[in-house]
Amino acid sequence: MGGRLVELAHGGGGTMTAELIELVREYVGNPLLDRLEDAACIKLSGRVAFTTDSFVVSPLEFPGGDIGRLAVAGTVNDLAVAGAVPEFLSLSLVIEEGMTFNQLRRLLDSVKATAAEAGVVIACGDTKVVECGKADGIFITTSGVGRIPDGVTVSVHGAQPGDAVILSGEMGLHGVAVMAAREGLGFARSAVSDVAPLNRMLAPLAAKLGVHVMRDPTRGGCAAALHEIAAASGVSIILDEGALPIPGVVGGACSLLGTDPLEMPNEGKALVVLPESRSAEAVAILRSHQYGREARVIGSVTGKGRVPVALSTALGQRPVDAPRGELLPRIC
Amino acid sequence: MVLVDRGYRDGELAKHIIGRIRAEMGDGPPVRLMEVCGTHTVSIGRCGLRRAVPPNLFLLSGPGCPVCVTPGSYIDAAAELALSGVTVVTFGDMVRVPGSRTSIEDARAAGGKVVVASSVTAALDIARKKAGEVVFLAVGFETTAPTIAAAVLAAEREGLDNFSVLVSHKLVPPALRAILGDPECAVDGFILPGHVSTIIGTPPYRFLADEFGVPGTIAGFELIDVLVGLETLVRRVRRGEREIDNEYTRAVRPEGNPRAREAVGRVFEPADTAWRGIGVLPMSGLALSDKHAAFDAARKYSFDLSDYELPSGCMCGNVMRGLMRPAECPLFGKACTPQSPVGACMVSVEGACAVSHKYGEF
Numbered sequence: 001m002g003g004r005l006v007e008l009a010h011g012g013g014g015t016m017t018a019e020l021i022e023l024v025r026e027y028v029g030n031p032l033l034d035r036l037e038d039a040a041c042i043k044l045s046g047r048v049a050f051t052t053d054s055f056v057v058s059p060l061e062f063p064g065g066d067i068g069r070l071a072v073a074g075t076v077n078d079l080a081v082a083g084a085v086p087e088f089l090s091l092s093l094v095i096e097e098g099m100t101f102n103q104l105r106r107l108l109d110s111v112k113a114t115a116a117e118a119g120v121v122i123a124c125g126d127t128k129v130v131e132c133g134k135a136d137g138i139f140i141t142t143s144g145v146g147r148i149p150d151g152v153t154v155s156v157h158g159a160q161p162g163d164a165v166i167l168s169g170e171m172g173l174h175g176v177a178v179m180a181a182r183e184g185l186g187f188a189r190s191a192v193s194d195v196a197p198l199n200r201m202l203a204p205l206a207a208k209l210g211v212h213v214m215r216d217p218t219r220g221g222c223a224a225a226l227h228e229i230a231a232a233s234g235v236s237i238i239l240d241e242g243a244l245p246i247p248g249v250v251g252g253a254c255s256l257l258g259t260d261p262l263e264m265p266n267e268g269k270a271l272v273v274l275p276e277s278r279s280a281e282a283v284a285i286l287r288s289h290q291y292g293r294e295a296r297v298i299g300s301v302t303g304k305g306r307v308p309v310a311l312s313t314a315l316g317q318r319p320v321d322a323p324r325g326e327l328l329p330r331i332c
Numbered sequence: 333m334v335l336v337d338r339g340y341r342d343g344e345l346a347k348h349i350i351g352r353i354r355a356e357m358g359d360g361p362p363v364r365l366m367e368v369c370g371t372h373t374v375s376i377g378r379c380g381l382r383r384a385v386p387p388n389l390f391l392l393s394g395p396g397c398p399v400c401v402t403p404g405s406y407i408d409a410a411a412e413l414a415l416s417g418v419t420v421v422t423f424g425d426m427v428r429v430p431g432s433r434t435s436i437e438d439a440r441a442a443g444g445k446v447v448v449a450s451s452v453t454a455a456l457d458i459a460r461k462k463a464g465e466v467v468f469l470a471v472g473f474e475t476t477a478p479t480i481a482a483a484v485l486a487a488e489r490e491g492l493d494n495f496s497v498l499v500s501h502k503l504v505p506p507a508l509r510a511i512l513g514d515p516e517c518a519v520d521g522f523i524l525p526g527h528v529s530t531i532i533g534t535p536p537y538r539f540l541a542d543e544f545g546v547p548g549t550i551a552g553f554e555l556i557d558v559l560v561g562l563e564t565l566v567r568r569v570r571r572g573e574r575e576i577d578n579e580y581t582r583a584v585r586p587e588g589n590p591r592a593r594e595a596v597g598r599v600f601e602p603a604d605t606a607w608r609g610i611g612v613l614p615m616s617g618l619a620l621s622d623k624h625a626a627f628d629a630a631r632k633y634s635f636d637l638s639d640y641e642l643p644s645g646c647m648c649g650n651v652m653r654g655l656m657r658p659a660e661c662p663l664f665g666k667a668c669t670p671q672s673p674v675g676a677c678m679v680s681v682e683g684a685c686a687v688s689h690k691y692g693e694f
Contacts, residue, residue: 183450242343255553257450258374258425258681307692314343314555315350315384318377319692324670326427 006099011129020127023101027108028091028115028122040123042088044145049084051075052143060107060137062181064173064193068110070267071140073197074218076118080199081214081270083154083206084146086118091125091142096135107138118197120144149207158212159233163301164279166272168201168286169194169294171222172250175264180253188253194291196268201289205272209282213273216266220323223262223309225271226299227322230308239299239320241313262311263323273301340554346379349559354386356566362388363569364518365562366511366654368504369525370397370682371553377687379555381562389566392654393684395507396525398472399425400648400676400683401607402500406471407431409635410498413467414444421447421455422469429679430643452483452497459487459495467629470497475527477501477618478592481599484620484627498629499620500637502605504528505536506616510607511653512544519654521565522548523558526580533588534576541574552580599624606640608676609649646675651684658688665689 009016025034032040055071065073072089079086091111095104115122173194180188198216205211213233217225226237239262246261254261268291274282279297286292299312307319339345357363367373373393376382382391395401408431414420420436427448428437440446449455455468470480480497487495504525511517524537529550540546547568551561561579568575578584596618605617620628630637642648646668647661658664658677668674670686677683 183454185450258371313380314346315380318380319690321670321690326424 004101006095006097006101006104006129008097008129008131011095011127017127023104024091024093024108024125024127027105027112028125030121032121032123033125040088042123042145044147046150047148049079049082049146049148050143051078051082052141053078054139054141056136056139057178058136059181060103062193063177063191065195065267066107066110067138067140068107069114070195071142072111072114072118072120073195073267075142075144076120076197076199077216077270079144079146080202081154081216082146082148083152083211083214084148085203086120086144086146086199088123089115089120089142089144091122092140093125093127094135094139095127095129096137097129097132099137104138114197118199152206154206154211154214156213156215156229156232159229159235159237159273159301160212161235161301161303162276163212163273164276164297165226165237165239165299165301166274166279166282166286166295167222167245167298168198168270168272168292169268170245170247170250171217171266171269172254172261172264173247174267175221176250176253179257185253187256188249191249191253194266194268196291198268198270198291201286201292202270204285205282209274209278209285211272211274211282213271215271217269217271218265218267221261221263221265222271223260223320223323226309226320229271229273234304236302236305236307237299237309238302238317239309239311241311243296243298245294245296245298262320276300340556342556346555346559349556349563350384353389353559353563353566356563356570357386357389360388360570362390363520363566364390364392364654365521365523365565366392366394366519367523368394368396368508369527370680371527372523372525372551372558373397373684373687374682375553375555375558377691379558380691381558385562392519393651393687394511394654395607395610395652397677397680397682397684398502399429399680400652401502401610402426402429402471402676403606403608403637403639404430404432404641405635405639406498406500406637407435408433409630409633409637410467410469411436411439411444413498413629413633414439414446415442417445418465418467419445419447419458420467420469421449421458423450423471424448425680425682426469426471428673429676430673432639432641452479456483456486456492456495459492460490462494465494468495468497470499470501473502473504473525473528474531477596477600478531481595484599484624485595487627488624493626496627496629496632497620498635499618500605501600501618502607503602503616503618504532505539506613507607508537508540510610510613510616512540512546514653516655517653519546520569521546523561523565524548524550524576526550526552526557526583529578529580529584529588531589531592533584534578534586537576541576545574547573547575547577549577550580550584552583606638608640609642609646609652611640612638643674648675648677648685651677658685661685
């Protein structure tokens, strides 16, 4: 069914719907999903983390990833930064009539590969088809559950004065890659999204090092995530401008577009806050992983100061604003 | 892409240059320097230069943010177009600016067709699909005008009769003249805009020195670029030298870019233009020539864009003329914040008030 298109009838509940479900199972099927029960029955014990996220991105496929990888990695990462070991995901697809089966197959293949990389099982799912113009290709919602190991207490409320702030790699790549693909920005063509599941990299940090906070700086970038940590923990965070890992393509694109690398979204990075004395060990653990090669300490936590988040530059400190929520390219 | 060498952001070099500026300034009378480019405004704010230079050196932000000086009626017209079914294509920084009655953001939320783009070519691409009328919001200084001119020429060549531009282009030199002509003006020198100068070159600034006895220095946008420009300008002011210097020689040639100016000249002609908060300044903007009237959205849809009033209580006009610092406006940080802006200077990412608020200069 390569060149065929998804039609409204694929969402109508009849044999064509069964065909669509069969396609999904072909990629992400497993004993749990293949039973086709109305609800998956899973066994949980101890403390469980539970999260959900919806994914909308244009274009659906971009350098470094696609919405399929994003939908799995995004929910896996939300569990991982809560200190949980992700186990099960749901997968809900809202498909716009007219999507090619070829593209749908590519996206499902990406879901499959990312779930396998993260070691999570797609336990249940749903498909809907909406009229042309009522969606943007495909919207994907994933929910996830994970087990929180005994002794792990990671919380956005946990940052304390004296903690170090680590970023697990270079910032802004996802935001610039997607913006470049969407706007056809030739100068930023070399930007590749960092979208990746981080659970295997982060698990040892939560288990061994007594990490206080972990956060994935997605929408709103590091600036938004750090503001959330500062507000929830009642502290201030001081970043060191010289330590910020800003790749050339991100710095250049942001200069041209009038945006700030600190506000650019990431989909394969974690902010880790832990006692300064453990920071070297944490950086070493992160750097031993393929997604953490550029991990480094980028700042520190202090008592609540004049501003929640500040940047220490060669000429003094300046506040880092919380982003408003829409990145708008400027005139010149 | 070619990336700016990190040396242009070197903190140690910056401190060294600031030391030289401090020595030049000494304990003498205050010096007031104005930049007239939004990118300089951001650069100075982001680098924290106002706090780093000596206290008798004042850095003022002039009318260098094109969004900030665009009349409210222009925003209203764009919103009206979007709501009437026309596809309005715009640079991102226009979206949130309050007009006299509404904003483009509000029009979009109400179902208006608004496309945010980083270039006018996006508007041409949409127009080529021939699925309705397309209007591009042509805002900006000498820097953006050539790309708009090229787009109008392309539309003419291709016979795109569903494409037009709503023009609010401004020219920098007439604005500088207006600032210096104001009896209250207390500007001792200008940091001249690097990008604009790549187009117009150095001669259009000669009148600053020749007629008003005020020096100017063309500067780039990185930390060291700005500081080198400041140092040159401070030295000129302190020594009473009336010169126009170019400290951005890696981008600006004395003659500018004649080819870009030629394209502008084929499509536009100078015209009296309204600057929000400042007034109608003679020959301070660009209007489409009669030959290209078909591409002029203001004529096509009969809009009058000659107002320059500000929202009640807003002091953006005084801020942009260098008569007041953003924090001296009674609304600043209270009734007027980036989350809930009253004046355009608080909306635009390059607005003097937004930059001042963002980087904590209060």
